[in-house]
Amino acid sequence: MSLILAIFILVLIAEVISWIGKSVLADFFFAIYLRVFHSSTSRKQHNLKADILAKKAELLKTSAQDQFAKWAKLRRSVDKGLADLEALNSQLAATRSYFTVQFNALLWLLTTGLGFAIGAYYRQAAVFYLPPGWFGPLEPLLALPWAPKGAVSVTVWQASCRRAIRMGGHIIRGLCVPVEGRTEPAVKQDANRSSSPAARGEKVDEVKKDI
Known part of the structure; x- marks a missing residue:
């Protein structure tokens, strides 16, 4: 590929990334990253949310006075589910933060960093x-x-x-x-x-x- 075309394509990619937005690209590729490398964790989070919502709905239908034993059991189950969900969310948040840093660094290397490298290497060309x-x-x-x-x-x-x-x-x-x-x-x-x-x-x- 000629130098004139390579530089144009590199600048075009950088501008397209700027138009779309790094945060939008990070969200899109993080969703793919979760499905590929953390599918079990993502599935566990989804199932846990569904289970908590179902138990909360059942808890609202249960009388604390007439069915106290059942109500207390459901309440403990909901509290435990919320604690597990919070821990899982914290784990995924840490994973997302690490991914975002690495993704932004990769974008910088492929656009700005590579542009600087080409400019320095071909400075006299x-x-x-x-x-x-x-x-x-x-x-x-x-x-x-x-x-x-x-x-x-x-x-x-x-x-x-x-x-x-x-x-x-x-x-x-x-x-x-x-x-x-x-x-x-x-x-x-x-x-x-x-x-x-x-x-x-x-x-x-x-x-x-x-x-």
Whole structure:
């Protein structure tokens, strides 16, 4: 893969992650992680919640005065279930915290860290060369920091890709928002017009004419 395409794909992945949100991705992959590596714990938590809810419902139907022995037994069972559930939730919370730290570190390495590494390794390389004389005095700036004169450096190309992708995202959002803004008021306006007294009067007149 060429350097120009590799940098573009890397920047695109980083921007997509930024658009989606790290927390959303962490929640999604943590659910998969639980199913694969902690399926028994997750299943135990689900069954324990269902059992507690069932016993609580039965406890509410049991009279503490008329059926005290049964009520006390159910109460102890519910309290024990809640204690077990709290311990299980604490265990899963610790697992989630560890996973989130590792996941965020992995995302940083695959996006920002890898971008820094490519920028440092290819700091003197030319991503591509510009036609001579096209950009005049701007050519040295496009080669910053250490690329050959007349070339576009990795740093400048990364910044250009990031800028272009963000502008593309803004344009797409700008095209989508006005469509929603135009359709909703039109529907509301038609609904208000049809429900207005004048509109109802016109309909009555039309019915009378038909009769």
